[in-house]
Amino acid sequence: MIYDVKNETLPREELEQIQLRRLQALCERVYANVPFYKKKFDEIGIKPQDIKCLKDITLLPFTQKQDLRDQYPFGLFAVPKEQIVRIHSSSGTTGKATVVGYTKRDIENWGELMARSFMAAGASASDTIHNAYGYGLFTGGLGAHYGGEALGATVVPISGGATRRQVMLLKDFEPDVICCTPSYALFLAETAIEMGIDIKKLPLRIGIFGAEPWTNEMRLDIEKELGIKAIDIYGLSEVMGPGVAIECHEAQNGLHIQEDHFLAETIDPDSGEPVAQGEEGELVFTTLTKEGIPLIRYRTRDLTTLDTTPCKCGRTTARMKRVTGRSDDMLIIRGVNVFPSQIESILIETEGLSPHYQLIVERQGNLDTLQVLVEVNESIFSDEIKNLQRMESKVMKNIKEFLGVTAKVKLVEPKSIERSIGKAKRIIDKRKEG
Amino acid sequence: MKVDQLSIFLENRAGRLAEVTRILSDGGINIRALSLADTSDFGILRLIVSDFDTAKTKLKDAGFTVGRTSVVAVEISDEPGGLHNILSTLQNEGINVEYMYAFVQQSGDSAILIFRFDRTDQGIEVLQKNNINIIPGEKLYTM
Numbered sequence: 001m002i003y004d005v006k007n008e009t010l011p012r013e014e015l016e017q018i019q020l021r022r023l024q025a026l027c028e029r030v031y032a033n034v035p036f037y038k039k040k041f042d043e044i045g046i047k048p049q050d051i052k053c054l055k056d057i058t059l060l061p062f063t064q065k066q067d068l069r070d071q072y073p074f075g076l077f078a079v080p081k082e083q084i085v086r087i088h089s090s091s092g093t094t095g096k097a098t099v100v101g102y103t104k105r106d107i108e109n110w111g112e113l114m115a116r117s118f119m120a121a122g123a124s125a126s127d128t129i130h131n132a133y134g135y136g137l138f139t140g141g142l143g144a145h146y147g148g149e150a151l152g153a154t155v156v157p158i159s160g161g162a163t164r165r166q167v168m169l170l171k172d173f174e175p176d177v178i179c180c181t182p183s184y185a186l187f188l189a190e191t192a193i194e195m196g197i198d199i200k201k202l203p204l205r206i207g208i209f210g211a212e213p214w215t216n217e218m219r220l221d222i223e224k225e226l227g228i229k230a231i232d233i234y235g236l237s238e239v240m241g242p243g244v245a246i247e248c249h250e251a252q253n254g255l256h257i258q259e260d261h262f263l264a265e266t267i268d269p270d271s272g273e274p275v276a277q278g279e280e281g282e283l284v285f286t287t288l289t290k291e292g293i294p295l296i297r298y299r300t301r302d303l304t305t306l307d308t309t310p311c312k313c314g315r316t317t318a319r320m321k322r323v324t325g326r327s328d329d330m331l332i333i334r335g336v337n338v339f340p341s342q343i344e345s346i347l348i349e350t351e352g353l354s355p356h357y358q359l360i361v362e363r364q365g366n367l368d369t370l371q372v373l374v375e376v377n378e379s380i381f382s383d384e385i386k387n388l389q390r391m392e393s394k395v396m397k398n399i400k401e402f403l404g405v406t407a408k409v410k411l412v413e414p415k416s417i418e419r420s421i422g423k424a425k426r427i428i429d430k431r432k433e434g
Numbered sequence: 435m436k437v438d439q440l441s442i443f444l445e446n447r448a449g450r451l452a453e454v455t456r457i458l459s460d461g462g463i464n465i466r467a468l469s470l471a472d473t474s475d476f477g478i479l480r481l482i483v484s485d486f487d488t489a490k491t492k493l494k495d496a497g498f499t500v501g502r503t504s505v506v507a508v509e510i511s512d513e514p515g516g517l518h519n520i521l522s523t524l525q526n527e528g529i530n531v532e533y534m535y536a537f538v539q540q541s542g543d544s545a546i547l548i549f550r551f552d553r554t555d556q557g558i559e560v561l562q563k564n565n566i567n568i569i570p571g572e573k574l575y576t577m
Contacts, residue, residue, distance in 0.1 A: 382478075383441035384532055411443070411445075413499065415497050
């Protein structure tokens with residue numbers, strides 16, 4: 001089912017015309033109302049009227065996360081404060097927080113886009129949504145909440161935390177849909193087992209997971225442990241929040257970008273030049289309709305590829321490949337690039353190690369060391385030392401072989417790695433301290 | 435003829451072993467035999483206890499990873515050559531011992547050996563064929 005058939009299935013040419021018209025209007029707006037952009041445009045000698053076609057977007061300057069920090073808190077807002085009806089702030093996962101503001105219309109649009117997302121995930125107005133994203137400054141909770149209501153579904157605003165209570169309500173309220181981070185979904189499943197409840201037997205059928213990178217192996221794990229279909233959702237507070245892009249349940253193959261609202265590009269992160277169609281690059285968004293804090297060519301630091309080939313769900317919007325790493329999350333260990341998601345894949349592929357892991361990077365002398373903590377659960381435990389050591393060395397060998405770095409694997413007791421309610425803390429980089 | 439052995443994964447951290455013994459003590463569970471195998475990072479504690487199921491449940495509830503392994507308990511006379519006789523018999527029959535541990539009985543005239551074989555059933559057959567005294571689980575738990 002498609003929520004907004006007209007806008008989600010536009011012929012590409014028609015979509016591009018809408019995008020161009022909106023881009024031109026956006027340039028006029030930010031040039032007139034945001035001193036930061038006027039200065040940037042003037043510096044490179046470009047006027048809003050220079051934008052004649054979509055390709056001209058490459059003439060425009062980039063916006064970086066640092067720009068939002070520099071303009072903290074409200075410097076990039078494009079409307080007078082009295083038109084702002086809500087403020088959100090990023091969790092500051094990788095640095096100082098950034099602040100965004102929404103007008104009444106922004107909030108309505110966001111609700112619409114989240115409603116589209118729910119339906120793309122396979123949900124409908126008759127469903128109950130267990131919304132375990134955190135409510136508050138983080139965009140996840142309220143974003144999903146308003147979207148669920150826009151769809152006409154029943155929303156249970158449980159927010160994050162109180163995990164045993166969450167399991168109880170999953171059993172008692174029998175929701176059809178759950179929204180949370182993928183790592184929290186697994187924690188819920190684990191807690192349910194402790195409580196003697198089998199989530200697989202509950203009516204729950206769809207999980208909408210985002211706010212942290214995850215792998216396809218983890219998806220299969222979640223689908224198995226919870227007995228649901230796991231859908232990837234993408235969004236970032238600077239651009240809007242959750243609902244910028246969503247997988248359709250029909251294909252589960254790439255996330256449909258809501259292109260009538262967001263213009264997506266992929267660029268070479270070093271040169272800033274567009275990459276060829278179908279090649280991996282850094283995802284860049286221009287917010288075509290946002291009023292509160294419109295952004296021109298916002299660099300997400302997320303690496304992906306774009307695909308505009310038709311999808312079997314009927315949507316004509318471009319699909320982005322699942323983001324498995326934010327370029328900020330990338331670790332450089334002795335000169336080798338390592339994403340936590342790559343380690344995760346290796347752990348799951350090597351004898352089904354549990355996805356509760358943590359990477360610890362330290363510098364000893366001049367050498368970076370990588371330690372992978374892995375929790376020992378019953379399925380991998382053995383009464384013989386040699387079996388556990390064999391497993392450790394197999395993981396180390398695979399990391400060396402596939403990623404080219406030497407890692408030390410350390411087996412730890414279950415639950416000794418801190419469980420997160422929101423984003424999983426996968427990396428402890430001690431090189432950055434002191 | 436087999437004996438249920440509880441194995442517990444332990445990190446090499448202060449107080450983990452004491453945590454296990456505290457849980458068992460609180461549960462009124464008696465330890466019959468134990469052995470601890472360790473590496474620089476972790477250890478495996480193997481226990482034979484008076485009440486396997488209660489011990490397992492209590493340790494699991496406390497968050498430990500626990501496993502069940504079938505081992506074989508054998509009684510031998512406490513005198514030179516007692517162990518050697520058994521080991522050479524097993525060797526001749528091609529049974530490998532993965533690990534073992536022993537304790538002397540209170541009466542003092544015999545010792546009890548706990549064996550983990552690579553092939554448990556064949557191991558038992560060999561011992562029986564050679565008239566070696568196997569102690570069944572039920573007897574060991576209440577000794």
